Amino acid sequence: MKDLLRILIAPLVWLATFSAIYGLLGLICGHGIGGTVLGLSLPRVLLITAYALAILLQVALLAVLYHPRLASRSGFVRFVSRITGWVGLVATGYALFPATVSSVCL
Amino acid sequence: MYSTLDPAGPAARNIATLWWVMLGGATFIFGLVMILLLLSFTRRKGAGGEARQLRIWVIGLGLVFPLAVLGALFACGLVIGERLLARADPEVTRVSAEARSWAWSFAYEDAPGQRTEGVLHIPAGRPVDVAITTADVIHSFWVPRLAGKLDAIPGRVNVLRIEADLPGTYRGLSAEFSGAGYGGFTFQVTAHDAAGWDAFLEDARR
Amino acid sequence: MNALERHRRLTTIWASEPGMRGWVSTVNHTDLGRMFLFTAFVFFVIGGLLAMLIRAQLATPHSAFAGPEIYNQIFTMHGTIMMFLFAIPSFEGLAIYLLPKILGTRDLAFPRLTAYGYWCYVFGGAMLLVSMLLGIAPDGGWFIYPPLSGAIHSPGINIDFWLIGITFVEISAIAAAVEITVSILKYRAPGMSLEKMPIFAWYALITALMILTGFPPLILESVLLELERAFGLPFFQAELGGDSLLWQHLFWLFGHPEVYIIFLPAAGVISTVLPVMCRTTLLGYGWIVAAAVALAFLSFGLWVHHMFTTGIPHMGLAFFSAASTLVAVPTGVQIFAWIGTMWKGRPELHLPMLHILGFFCTFVIGGLTGVMVAVVPFDWQAHDTAFITAHLHYVLFGGFVFPILAGVYYWLPHVTGQRRFFRLGELAFALVFLGFHVTFLAMHWVGLMGQRRRIPTYAPEDGWTAINLISSIGSFVLAIGLAMIVIDVVLHALIAARGKRNPWGAGTSEWAMMTPPPAYNFASLPHVDSRAPLAADPNLAVRLARGEGYLATPRKGWRETLSVDIATGRPEMHVIYPANTRLPVTMSAVTGLFFLSLLVKFYWTVPLALAGVVILAWKWVWGLGCKEDLGALRVREGVTLPNAATAERSPGWWGTLFLLTANATFFGSLLFGFAFLWTVAPGWPPPAWFAGSMVTAGVGCLGALLGPVAMRQAIRANRRGDTPLPGIVLVLIGALGVAIACTAMMLQTPAPMGHAYGATLLVLGGYGLFHAVLGVLMAVFLTARVLSGFTSPARWAEFPIVCLWIDYLSIVSLLILLAGHLPGLLS
Numbered sequence A: 001m002k003d004l005l006r007i008l009i010a011p012l013v014w015l016a017t018f019s020a021i022y023g024l025l026g027l028i029c030g031h032g033i034g035g036t037v038l039g040l041s042l043p044r045v046l047l048i049t050a051y052a053l054a055i056l057l058q059v060a061l062l063a064v065l066y067h068p069r070l071a072s073r074s075g076f077v078r079f080v081s082r083i084t085g086w087v088g089l090v091a092t093g094y095a096l097f098p099a100t101v102s103s104v105c106l
Numbered sequence B: 001m002y003s004t005l006d007p008a009g010p011a012a013r014n015i016a017t018l019w020w021v022m023l024g025g026a027t028f029i030f031g032l033v034m035i036l037l038l039l040s041f042t043r044r045k046g047a048g049g050e051a052r053q054l055r056i057w058v059i060g061l062g063l064v065f066p067l068a069v070l071g072a073l074f075a076c077g078l079v080i081g082e083r084l085l086a087r088a089d090p091e092v093t094r095v096s097a098e099a100r101s102w103a104w105s106f107a108y109e110d111a112p113g114q115r116t117e118g119v120l121h122i123p124a125g126r127p128v129d130v131a132i133t134t135a136d137v138i139h140s141f142w143v144p145r146l147a148g149k150l151d152a153i154p155g156r157v158n159v160l161r162i163e164a165d166l167p168g169t170y171r172g173l174s175a176e177f178s179g180a181g182y183g184g185f186t187f188q189v190t191a192h193d194a195a196g197w198d199a200f201l202e203d204a205r206r
Numbered sequence C: 001m002n003a004l005e006r007h008r009r010l011t012t013i014w015a016s017e018p019g020m021r022g023w024v025s026t027v028n029h030t031d032l033g034r035m036f037l038f039t040a041f042v043f044f045v046i047g048g049l050l051a052m053l054i055r056a057q058l059a060t061p062h063s064a065f066a067g068p069e070i071y072n073q074i075f076t077m078h079g080t081i082m083m084f085l086f087a088i089p090s091f092e093g094l095a096i097y098l099l100p101k102i103l104g105t106r107d108l109a110f111p112r113l114t115a116y117g118y119w120c121y122v123f124g125g126a127m128l129l130v131s132m133l134l135g136i137a138p139d140g141g142w143f144i145y146p147p148l149s150g151a152i153h154s155p156g157i158n159i160d161f162w163l164i165g166i167t168f169v170e171i172s173a174i175a176a177a178v179e180i181t182v183s184i185l186k187y188r189a190p191g192m193s194l195e196k197m198p199i200f201a202w203y204a205l206i207t208a209l210m211i212l213t214g215f216p217p218l219i220l221e222s223v224l225l226e227l228e229r230a231f232g233l234p235f236f237q238a239e240l241g242g243d244s245l246l247w248q249h250l251f252w253l254f255g256h257p258e259v260y261i262i263f264l265p266a267a268g269v270i271s272t273v274l275p276v277m278c279r280t281t282l283l284g285y286g287w288i289v290a291a292a293v294a295l296a297f298l299s300f301g302l303w304v305h306h307m308f309t310t311g312i313p314h315m316g317l318a319f320f321s322a323a324s325t326l327v328a329v330p331t332g333v334q335i336f337a338w339i340g341t342m343w344k345g346r347p348e349l350h351l352p353m354l355h356i357l358g359f360f361c362t363f364v365i366g367g368l369t370g371v372m373v374a375v376v377p378f379d380w381q382a383h384d385t386a387f388i389t390a391h392l393h394y395v396l397f398g399g400f401v402f403p404i405l406a407g408v409y410y411w412l413p414h415v416t417g418q419r420r421f422f423r424l425g426e427l428a429f430a431l432v433f434l435g436f437h438v439t440f441l442a443m444h445w446v447g448l449m450g451q452r453r454r455i456p457t458y459a460p461e462d463g464w465t466a467i468n469l470i471s472s473i474g475s476f477v478l479a480i481g482l483a484m485i486v487i488d489v490v491l492h493a494l495i496a497a498r499g500k501r502n503p504w505g506a507g508t509s510e511w512a513m514m515t516p517p518p519a520y521n522f523a524s525l526p527h528v529d530s531r532a533p534l535a536a537d538p539n540l541a542v543r544l545a546r547g548e549g550y551l552a553t554p555r556k557g558w559r560e561t562l563s564v565d566i567a568t569g570r571p572e573m574h575v576i577y578p579a580n581t582r583l584p585v586t587m588s589a590v591t592g593l594f595f596l597s598l599l600v601k602f603y604w605t606v607p608l609a610l611a612g613v614v615i616l617a618w619k620w621v622w623g624l625g626c627k628e629d630l631g632a633l634r635v636r637e638g639v640t641l642p643n644a645a646t647a648e649r650s651p652g653w654w655g656t657l658f659l660l661t662a663n664a665t666f667f668g669s670l671l672f673g674f675a676f677l678w679t680v681a682p683g684w685p686p687p688a689w690f691a692g693s694m695v696t697a698g699v700g701c702l703g704a705l706l707g708p709v710a711m712r713q714a715i716r717a718n719r720r721g722d723t724p725l726p727g728i729v730l731v732l733i734g735a736l737g738v739a740i741a742c743t744a745m746m747l748q749t750p751a752p753m754g755h756a757y758g759a760t761l762l763v764l765g766g767y768g769l770f771h772a773v774l775g776v777l778m779a780v781f782l783t784a785r786v787l788s789g790f791t792s793p794a795r796w797a798e799f800p801i802v803c804l805w806i807d808y809l810s811i812v813s814l815l816i817l818l819a820g821h822l823p824g825l826l827s
């Protein structure tokens, strides 16, 4: 079961953060959250912060999956879990990238 | 008459170009896959160990190649999409469209009190924002030669940017299934030249 | 004991009853797999006939073949049948038939559940067919968007047939998914670690997990819409605080994964059949497993691409556009790994291989057009046109029907033990392939020319006539091809031409048995230490028949098997299966009575049916277990194992765990719906918030906290040899506390018919109450078991199972109380 979790965890976390950031966008646009901080628009700052956190989380997961003491004992599971770990990281970086450039509530 | 590939406005034109580019790319990729498939039946083959094969097939063709193509395509889509949004613009004419099963009625910011049924009047050569909503079920506002479609959702107002290059008549469709009368649920957009548009507004004021 | 005698004795133990009685009482996976597949193909034929009606209607402009009311029913039923009654059940059937054989064991984890799922599928499907024969079939399209499908715009019973019939059928999908998951994780041949698992098992495992998490949103929203239609709880009505977009979110949260739930098993078939056709092994096994996992997860983050035109902010669309293009990468990995496999081996053009080539041609085009519609601006044009119809058929026909046909031809010799006599199949393939592309290739074009999907007819001026006529002609060629395949298969079964045992020279263990397969699969269970055990030991079948494996000696008329450790495949427990029984079919009939009563609004039979289900469920679980300790059982020379009744994590525990996974997804979707309405629906905040009372909320919280503590106390007492009854009584009291709090919430919620807020609280409370009642029933059941001597300090497997449910009850009831009281407190 733990081995299965190792394989599934990174994409699972991707799914959670991806949906959460989409939810954040819904909140921002649905409630007209606006304003600026440090000259940047507040919505953009919120979104980019969340984006960065999501990436950090994935990096941390990947570190766990590569850690000699925390990785699986089965070579096969190590291999697969590291690929899915990379999938989580790449998917986070790629699919949430619009948070940095796209117009926010149009 | 309804063809998205015979565009008559900037939005539809952008999208048509996008389609032709994608069609070219897709044809190329499809051809590539078919050739690789066919070649597998020939005897002579690049052998090499399992590791080398994995590098070629899985990493090269399976990961890197699609990621590059798709990344580029996604970026294109994002840029074009951003360009087609209904941004604030002093040039814009605002109209509104309300759907009900199965008729559209249109109203005009510049001619308060004026309503037209089944025919939307717009000025040609200028961006127009259509505020779309519905009185009953979900419908969709679509003028294929001018722009993409946008849904009419109960309780919400969605804004679509359209523009016709030239004066003329463009056919519109309601493109969300809406029950028995769906098949015949169409409308028209009439784009006027400057004089015609003024006359339309004048007409309305009287 | 020689092989023949072993065969005789095992057969008397495992065989189903003779004749018609056997059909309704069998719990054997081979029987049920065949029945599933047969039924699914019957629905395929029906769905195909409906498709022919669609194409007949659209062949010419101004067609007067069917009016819009009938036409709407036809295409809705075509889509519904193909997706819910053909595609998913044929995966279930294939997996049920194949998994135990390919995993080297004797049956699935819960044989009676297999049967129950099958009968739910049959009865639910029959309900939909009846509606069609009566001319009152669902007519809102296969995703029946409200408000069109709401009571105001669709007052008839048509939509209710969809909501209730499909929910009934989905029970079978959930049952099969629990079954498949536990079977793959726990019921494998000894020695088969995760990495030795045949690739098909990986695909089936991932698909089953996806069903467990993908279908609950659909079930939830069907319940909500039916509540709205029958009792006026306004979840999807914008005027009353609901939102029609909530339906779309939940539907596609299910609907997109559904597409991959359909594709992944087909990919599993290809990964299994292709290497055999190429006389080699699969290239990149680990990569393929990882790609399938990635595909499964990514597919849950794509749902909004079906909603690009609903007016969601562009950044939101861009997220989903990006994710949708990304999902093509793991698909690409698999495609190229398969082509690499072909390069590695020597492909031979047997009939299954032809269908696989058909798959490549068709599915690649479908994937490419899929990437196109993932690009937002293009989808603004293509959405809801014939372009989408063409795309989805390239994906579904290419990605499912061709691979399944490859699988049918590949495993048919296994099912019948015979070989094909006439060479009809090759011609049939050519017709299907040609017919398909003639039907659908030009359809992309007519979509771009503005032809909307779902229109009943069109005018000659529209300029779509020629393409539609070509398409209709193609579809009839396609239909003839499919009919020839049916004839080919029937002839194959009828003409007795004995085949070789392993005609394709495959390496997986399903071929290490006689064909057609005996009821018990393997006379003794193999010890597996290779992904292709039969290739490693060509003599495997004979050795197993001679009894050179586990459990070679039948004893006490038990249906015995082993379960293993998940990761390593080390044998762990000895399991005794239940035998033939009519309980599943009875129980699904009573379940059907429940759904039927709801459908025809005969509400006084609803409690009757519910009571029936409870009684039968009681009987169901009561029949398991035994009253004395079995001790360690010998399963092979020098190997003894404990029985599953003594395990902390018995098969039942695992089944419960995965059932609760689905349940938790259901609950999570409900919470998501609440949050969605609260934050984005027009018409919020509601006129009044739920005030609640400290007393009932406190009682609920205490009850929720008491349950798990008391349950653990009961377990410890039992293990010590003391009586667990006091603990169990406390569990019961805790559950009652939760029931009181939830009932209070349901009674005091403001105006459930007046605003979606009150309606949501009512459902949340009802969900909590349902689980509290379940908790009470389980506590009573456990007490009865203790008193009748089914448990002992050693035989305690039932306690951890109840404990899981009580823990779950505790968590959800706390969340429900929080969700109920929070908005009121915040304002």
Ligand code: HEM
Pocket: C048, C051, C052, C054, C055, C075, C076, C078, C079, C080, C082, C083, C087, C140, C141, C142, C143, C389, C393, C396, C397, C400, C401, C439, C452, C453, C454, C455, C475, C478
């Ligand atoms: C046997 C050959 C088939 C033919 C000729 C066919 C034909 C069609 C046509 C013409 C439509 C479009 C109706 C319209 O919207 O204008 C349609 C819709 C659809 N088809 Fe098929 N189809 C076939 C097989 C399948 C299969 C195998 C599946 C799925 C596994 C499938 C799933 C669907 C779905 C989901 C829809 C959408 C229904 C809706 O709009 O509500 N079809 N089919």
Ligand SMILES: [Cu+2]
Pocket: C255, C256, C259, C302, C303, C305, C306
């Ligand atoms: Cu999708």
